[in-house]
Structures are given as C-alpha cells and as structure tokens.
Amino acid sequence: MNKSVLITYLKALLEERMQVAWNAMEAAQESANDQGKSSMGDKYETSRSMGQLDRNMHARQYEQVRLERLILERISQSEVSSRSAVGSLLETTAGWFFIAVSLGTIKIENETVLAVSSSSPVGASLLGKEVGGKFEFMKKQHAILALH
Numbered sequence: 001m002n003k004s005v006l007i008t009y010l011k012a013l014l015e016e017r018m019q020v021a022w023n024a025m026e027a028a029q030e031s032a033n034d035q036g037k038s039s040m041g042d043k044y045e046t047s048r049s050m051g052q053l054d055r056n057m058h059a060r061q062y063e064q065v066r067l068e069r070l071i072l073e074r075i076s077q078s079e080v081s082s083r084s085a086v087g088s089l090l091e092t093t094a095g096w097f098f099i100a101v102s103l104g105t106i107k108i109e110n111e112t113v114l115a116v117s118s119s120s121p122v123g124a125s126l127l128g129k130e131v132g133g134k135f136e137f138m139k140k141q142h143a144i145l146a147l148h
Contacts, residue, residue, distance in 0.1 A: 001096055001111050003089045003148050004077040009108055010101070010115060014069045018062055025058035068101040075100060080147055084129045086118050089148040094137045099123050 032051025075087035084090055090097045095112060102117035116123040125135045126144075133144045 001089060001091070001109060001113065001148065003098075006089065006098060006106070006108055006113060007072055007075060007077055009106070010098075010103060011069060011072050013103065013106075014065050014072065014101075017065045018069065021058050021062035021065060025055050025062060028052075028054035028058055068103075071101050082130055082147070084126050084133075084144070084147055086127075088126075089113075090126060090129075090144055091146040091148065092135075092137075092142050092144050094140070094142040097122070097126060099126055 028051050032048050032055060071086070079087075081088070084099060086099055088099050090099070095114065098106075098113050098115045099118050101115060102120055102123075103115040106113045106115055114122075116126075118124065118127055122135075122137055125137075129135060129144050131144055131147060134141055135144070136142070
C-alpha cells in the first residue's frame with residue numbers, strides 16, 4: 001500500500017466534497033435571495049429564512065471538509081516514525097488503517113483501508129503504538145504488523 005497514493009486519493013475525495021458543499025451553499029443563497037425579492041408577506045419571509053439556514057448548514061459542511069483537507073496537507077508522505085501518529089498508515093491483523101481524517105472504508109490499489117480520525121475510538125486506540133502493539137477493534141484484540 002502506497003501512502004502517498006492514498007493521501008492523493010483522499011485529497012481528491014475531499015476536494016470533490018468541498019465543491020459539492022460550495023455549490024449547495026451558493027444554490028441555497030441564491031434561493032434565499034430570490035425569495036426575498038417577493039413582497040407576498042410572511043410566507044416568503046419564512047422561505048427566505050429557511051434558505052438562509054440551508055446556506056449556513058452547507059457553509060459549515062464546507063468548512064469541516066476544508067479543515068480535514070488541511071490535516072492531509074500537513075502529513076509527510078514519506079516520513080515513517082517508530083510510533084503511530086496522525087498520518088500513520090498501519091498494517092494490522094485487522095487490515096489497513098490510516099490515522100488522519102474520518103472517511104471510512106476506502107478501496108485503493110486492491111486494498112481496503114479504514115481512514116479514521118485520531119479522535120475516533122479506534123483512532124485513539126492506535127495512537128502511540130509501535131509495531132507489535134495491541135489494540136481492540138470490533139471487540140477483538142489485534143496487533144500492529146507494520147507502520148508506513
């Protein structure tokens with residue numbers, strides 16, 4: 001499993017999510033603006049408020065994805081440490097784990113990688129471990145085989 005290929009793939013995935021959130025945010029803003037142009041009264045004021053709430057929700061989603069993308073930007077693609085940390089790609093008896101952002105199961109290079117946040121339960125249990133270290137995943141004990 002190539003760590004730099006994985007990071008590049010995850011960045012592209014987040015870029016796509018950012019674009020979707022941005023487009024939805026702009027569409028909601030446009031809708032709210034259009035509703036405000038009508039002078040029909042309270043019904044349209046409510047629609048305008050709902051459009052603004054939608055816009056704010058999409059803006060929060062965009063910002064969350066942008067922050068996740070920044071986490072990936074800060075990860076060294078070649079550095080391997082003796083202990084797992086944010087940015088570590090771990091080969092374990094339970095499969096591959098990448099500690100960075102919570103994106104779930106990723107299929108890449110004929111492998112399945114579980115991308116987890118360091119603040120998730122499994123991510124937290126993997127932090128600071130060395131090769132041979134044990135961790136619990138899905139109520140079973142597993143071992144770290146390699147750090148990449």
